[in-house]
Amino acid sequence: MPRSTGVTRTHVRVVDAGVARRHTVGVATEEPLEIRVRRGAHATALAVTMRTPGADHELAVGFLLAEGIVSNARDVLAVGHCVDGDTDPEQALNVVSVELADGVVVDLGPLARRFAVSSACGVCGKASLDQLELRGVRPVPPGPTLALETLYGLPDRLRWHQRLFDATGGLHAAGLFDAAGTLVVAREDVGRHNAVDKVLGWATLNGCLPLHDHVVLVSGRSSFEIVQKCLVAGVPMVCSVSAPSSLAVDVARRFGMTLVGFLRGRTLNVYTGVERVRLGPA
Numbered sequence: 001m002p003r004s005t006g007v008t009r010t011h012v013r014v015v016d017a018g019v020a021r022r023h024t025v026g027v028a029t030e031e032p033l034e035i036r037v038r039r040g041a042h043a044t045a046l047a048v049t050m051r052t053p054g055a056d057h058e059l060a061v062g063f064l065l066a067e068g069i070v071s072n073a074r075d076v077l078a079v080g081h082c083v084d085g086d087t088d089p090e091q092a093l094n095v096v097s098v099e100l101a102d103g104v105v106v107d108l109g110p111l112a113r114r115f116a117v118s119s120a121c122g123v124c125g126k127a128s129l130d131q132l133e134l135r136g137v138r139p140v141p142p143g144p145t146l147a148l149e150t151l152y153g154l155p156d157r158l159r160w161h162q163r164l165f166d167a168t169g170g171l172h173a174a175g176l177f178d179a180a181g182t183l184v185v186a187r188e189d190v191g192r193h194n195a196v197d198k199v200l201g202w203a204t205l206n207g208c209l210p211l212h213d214h215v216v217l218v219s220g221r222s223s224f225e226i227v228q229k230c231l232v233a234g235v236p237m238v239c240s241v242s243a244p245s246s247l248a249v250d251v252a253r254r255f256g257m258t259l260v261g262f263l264r265g266r267t268l269n270v271y272t273g274v275e276r277v278r279l280g281p282a
Helices: 056-066 089-094 129-134 148-160 163-168 192-205 224-232 246-254
Strands: 007-016 019-028 031-039 042-051 076-081 095-100 172-178 183-189 214-218 237-240 258-264 267-272
Touching (some): 031 056, 031 089, 042 056, 056 076, 056 095, 056 224, 076 192, 148 172, 148 183, 148 214, 172 192, 192 214, 192 224, 224 237, 246 267
Parallel strands (some): 214 237
Antiparallel strands (some): 258 267
16 A cells, blocks of 8 residues: 555445445555654664654654653754664654753653554553652643634634545644634644644744643543643643543643633533633623
């Protein structure tokens, strides 16, 4: 099945009213990505995640941000696909190495993960709210207040940029918006958490952290790992077109975030942080 970035062409039998016909369609590309951290000549493999190829450098940096390994662009000397002698040339594009700055102090040993995870779950590695606090993660500042009309417009703005979804029907998306509802950056992936990593990795590499004046919108639901990733980046408001999980609500409540779910058409649910939603006239 030949593929382009994000889309793989395959043959199917389309059955309509009992009549089958042969057709060629695009499906979302899913391949493993190994994330490595490098110091000089020494590299440590931290994780393997199933993702849609594209924005791999951003995904790797966003993952490291969520893990607490890097905190800004200065912590990253270089990011690149591996082309060294230890990597199979055919798999070089599925391995990304992040070289850390000399001043970054982190014990990589306990963090190393040598297992594959599915695209449906996070690789956050922080299973409790208490552990987030032990990492030094603090509640977000007040941030902006958004009018209902601004929030209502976010899904359509994100949907307009979901080009791979249009081609496959099988990809999630995450978008970073400013307080006026303007889309700053959007990314797609087979995994929601990967799409968020790509967005937050972009923000990290472009020196935009912390994201105290921004909103993140995700397709599908909001889970613990998605809210946790946004929290580490300083995002005060996380929205989704579907429901949040119970632990996502707990994270948002403890750290002072606004969590919006079921943002569809002209309806939404505010689970926490209603003070950032302007319910009256704009």
